[in-house]
Amino acid sequence: MAQLFRRKPIAEARAEVGLDPQAVVEPGLRRSLTAWQLTALGIGAIIGAGIFSGAGTAVAGGPNHLGAGPALVISYILVAVACGFAALCYAEFASLIPQSGSAYTYAYATLGELVAWIIGWDLIIEYAVGNIAVAVSWSAYFQTLLRGFGMGFPEWLATDPRTALQAFSQLQADPTITAASIVDAARAWTTAPEIYGLRVIFNLPAVLIVALITWVLVIGIRESARVNTVMVVIKLAILFFFVAVGAFWVRPENWTPFAPNGWAGITAGAALIFFAYIGFDAVSTAAEEAENPQRDMPRAMIASLIVTSIIYVVVTLVMTGLIPWNQHGTADPLASAFVDRGYDWAAAIISIGAVVSMATVLLVFQLGQPRIFFSMARDGLLPGWAAKLHPKFRTPHVTTILTGVFVAFFAAFANINEVIELTNIGTLFAFVLVAIGVMVLRVREPERHRPFRTPFIWFVAPAAVLSCFYLMLQLPGVTWMRFVIWLVAGVFIYAAYGYRKSRLRRQRG
Numbered sequence: 348m349a350q351l352f353r354r355k356p357i358a359e360a361r362a363e364v365g366l367d368p369q370a371v372v373e374p375g376l377r378r379s380l381t382a383w384q385l386t387a388l389g390i391g392a393i394i395g396a397g398i399f400s401g402a403g404t405a406v407a408g409g410p411n412h413l414g415a416g417p418a419l420v421i422s423y424i425l426v427a428v429a430c431g432f433a434a435l436c437y438a439e440f441a442s443l444i445p446q447s448g449s450a451y452t453y454a455y456a457t458l459g460e461l462v463a464w465i466i467g468w469d470l471i472i473e474y475a476v477g478n479i480a481v482a483v484s485w486s487a488y489f490q491t492l493l494r495g496f497g498m499g500f501p502e503w504l505a506t507d508p509r510t511a512l513q514a515f516s517q518l519q520a521d522p523t524i525t526a527a528s529i530v531d532a533a534r535a536w537t538t539a540p541e542i543y544g545l546r547v548i549f550n551l552p553a554v555l556i557v558a559l560i561t562w563v564l565v566i567g568i569r570e571s572a573r574v575n576t577v578m579v580v581i582k583l584a585i586l587f588f589f590v591a592v593g594a595f596w597v598r599p600e601n602w603t604p605f606a607p608n609g610w611a612g613i614t615a616g617a618a619l620i621f622f623a624y625i626g627f628d629a630v631s632t633a634a635e636e637a638e639n640p641q642r643d644m645p646r647a648m649i650a651s652l653i654v655t656s657i658i659y660v661v662v663t664l665v666m667t668g669l670i671p672w673n674q675h676g677t678a679d680p681l682a683s684a685f686v687d688r689g690y691d692w693a694a695a696i697i698s699i700g701a702v703v704s705m706a707t708v709l710l711v712f713q714l715g716q717p718r719i720f721f722s723m724a725r726d727g728l729l730p731g732w733a734a735k736l737h738p739k740f741r742t743p744h745v746t747t748i749l750t751g752v753f754v755a756f757f758a759a760f761a762n763i764n765e766v767i768e769l770t771n772i773g774t775l776f777a778f779v780l781v782a783i784g785v786m787v788l789r790v791r792e793p794e795r796h797r798p799f800r801t802p803f804i805w806f807v808a809p810a811a812v813l814s815c816f817y818l819m820l821q822l823p824g825v826t827w828m829r830f831v832i833w834l835v836a837g838v839f840i841y842a843a844y845g846y847r848k849s850r851l852r853r854q855r856g
Contacts, residue, residue, distance in 0.1 A: 352459030355726065355851055357795070360444050360456060380636050382643035384572045388633060388711050389651025391575045392626025394582060395708030398659055399701040400484035401623060403680030405616040406663075406672050408608070412823065414676075415616025417667040418606035420660050422616035423623075427656040429818060430624045432811035433778040434652050435801045436785040438645035441631045442798035445640030448722030449631040449715070450777040455726070457784035457791070460852075464845050466780050467723050468837030472773030472830070473625060474632075474716035475750055478557070478709055480766040482758035483507070485705035486552040487679045488698045495695035502535035504551040509762045511535040511548050553758035560709045561751030564717075567740045571710060578707040585700020586658060589681055590665050592693055597668030607672060618821035621771045623659065626708070627652050628774065632715035641798040713754070717746035727850035728841070772822050772830045775815045782811035 380388075405422065408414025415422050440453040448455070451470060455463035486505065493499045503511070514532030518524055539546040564571050606613060627648040634640045666675070669684040677683045679701065685694035721743040724733035737744040785801060786808045801807055846852070 351461040351846075353851055354457065354459050355455040355463075357444060357456050357792075360446055360452060378636055378638055379569045380572055380633055380643075381638055382646055384576060385630055385633065385637055385643055385647035386650050387576045387579045388572065388714075389626050389630045389647055390583075390655060391579045391707035392629040392711035393624055393651055393655040394579075394586070394626075394658065395481060395484075395623075395704050398586075398623055398662055399488065399681055399704055400480075400679065401620050402663060402666065403675040403677050403683070405619045406667060406680070407674065407676035408612070408615075409676065412615040412619060412821075413608040413612040414672060415612045416604065416607040416672040417602045417664075418613050419616050419620070419667065420663045421606075421613050422620055423656065423659045423663060425613070425617045425814075426621050426624055426818070427652065427659075429811065429814035430621075430627065430652060430778075431649075432807050432814060433782060434627050434648050435807050436778075436782045436811055437628065437631055438648050438799050439785055439797055439801045440781065441634055441644035441648065442641045443795070445634035445637065445644060446722060447632055447635040447718035449628060449634075449719060450781050451719055452722055453781055453784050457787045458780065460728075460845075460849060461841065462780065464723075464728055464841045465834060465837060466777055467719060467728070468840070469773050469776055469834065470719050471716065472769055472833060473628070473777060474712045474719070475753055476757075476766060476773070477625065477770035478712040478716075478754045479758045479761050480770060481705055481708045481712065482553040482557050482754060483550060483761060483766070484679075485556050485702060485709065486550050486758075487677075488682065488701035488705065489552050489556070491679050491682050492695060492698035492702055495691065495698065500551060501538065502531050503539035503546070503548045506532050506535045506548060507550055507760050507762055508546065508548045511539070511546075549759040550761075551759070554755045556706065556709060557713075557751055557755040557758060560706065560713050561747060561755075563710065564713055564747050564751075565737065565740065565742055565744045567742060571714060575707050575710050578703045578710075582700050582704035582707065583658075585697060585703070586662055588700070589697055590661055593665040593669055593684070596688055596690070597665060599668065601668050601671050614818075614821045618771060618818045621775060621818055624652070624655070625770075625774045626655070626711065628777070629711045629715045632718045635718070645799040713747070713750060716750045717743045720746040720750075725850075727848045727853070728845040730844075769826055769829055769833075772819055772826050773833075775819045776830075778815045779812050779819075782808045782815070 402419065405415055406419050444452055444456055446452040448467070449470065451463055451467035454466045490499055490505050499505070511532050514529045515536040517529055518533045524530070535548055536546065539548045541547065563574060630647050630651065631644065634644055637643055666681060666684055670687045674687060675684070679698070682694040682697045682701065685691070685697060720729060720733045723729045724731060733746050734743070735745050736742065785804065789804055
């Protein structure tokens with residue numbers, strides 16, 4: 348039993364990334380990211396589907412949860428506070444152990460191998476599964492943009508089977524429905540070609556964008572960071588446009604009732620839009636490629652969280668002021684808000700921003716997942732081929748391509764709401780374990796030098812644990828069931844492979 352909780356020494360982890368001047372290490376990931384590029388990665392990952400897509404469902408509600416209404420601004424503030432606590436814990440670890448494995452690496456150094464494996468397996472939900480939701484949302488905005496130019500994909504090539512069937516059933520039950528998103532999805536069901544009695548319905552734009560992002564990431568981290576920075580500037584400009592223009596068309600009566608479902612709606616909205624804030628975690632996966640990780644990682648995490656929190660609150664106030672709260676349940680709520688007011692030209696501009704915005708999130712998340720696989724393989728918990736680097740680009744090209752194939756396949760058929768809920772619970776679980784790990788290490792190694800120390804640790808870390816676990820409790824029971832099944836499957840894989848192949852276990856016998 349003790350072997351399951353053996354810890355990887357911090358000195359060994361630091362030596363692997365060249366922080367021990369006496370250690371001889373093989374050429375690894377290329378260190379080229381500046382503090383600004385790291386911050387841009389955080390902003391690029393945070394501002395995306397959480398506001399351009401998930402906000403609509405959080406405001407209006409859905410089959411499994413209540414809508415927050417205009418009070419979603421309070422939901423964002425609650426989540427920002429919870430993430431702020433978690434970010435301070437992440438920042439201490441990122442400066443102490445600047446490896447690419449994020450929460451997996453931190454857990455290995457503090458809570459032991461089994462917990463590290465569980466959190467590494469869990470991070471697949473955060474990054475790879477989360478990117479499925481982002482790709483689906485990107486597709487929705489891309490189609491809105493194409494329609495603005497009189498173009499578009501056939502409906503059966505631009506949605507998922509479940510959404511199409513649900514929309515068809517809704518129209519059958521109520522033929523008076525005129526919402527464009529429902530009518531288009533229903534048309535996908537009625538016009539789809541059939542093969543052996545099965546309707547061919549899948550999301551082609553989602554597949555294509557994932558393929559493009561995967562190609563960019565294989566080429567190199569420096570090139571990926573430059574692309575991301577340009578796209579971050581564009582999407583910030585588009586959000587400024589939304590606020591500046593939308594503010595003139597806000598109707599204050601749309602903010603009443605402010606919290607139509609009370610505190611229950613606010614907390615349900617917070618649990619759902621938590622997806623919007625996980626970008627600062629993605630910054631930590633690039634630690635091995637930062638020029639000065641001990642100084643720049645904490646700064647980038649905290650700065651990206653502060654900037655995006657302010658943006659979220661302002662954008663949400665304008666969005667909920669444009670149309671009544673119960674009309675926001677679409678995959679592209681910012682653009683739909685302008686469309687419903689008759690301002691198609693403004694919606695087209697927002698769609699451009701959303702297409703760019705979602706692409707940056709895809710890029711950062713697709714960057715993060717392969718690097719977690721890379722770290723796990725380096726420790727022997729995954730096959731050695733997962734730790735291979737491209738001889739020219741110095742990127743984990745094998746796992747980057749495999750991640751791209753996984754995301755593209757499921758993005759073709761997935762329903763966005765269920766994917767977002769699963770991503771949220773996985774991310775919250777990771778935050779809880781990182782906060783616990785910081786406290787454990789403070790007790791076990793209190794004298795160790797920490798380039799960044801979490802302030803008021805015995806308040807901040809417990810607050811991170813309690814606030815994140817509270818948000819987990821707000822998610823539907825079916826999400827918990829899927830999460831538990833996923834973790835159990837991961838434990839079986841660890842028992843079958845990781846436990847036997849662990850490099851740490853073989854070193855110590």
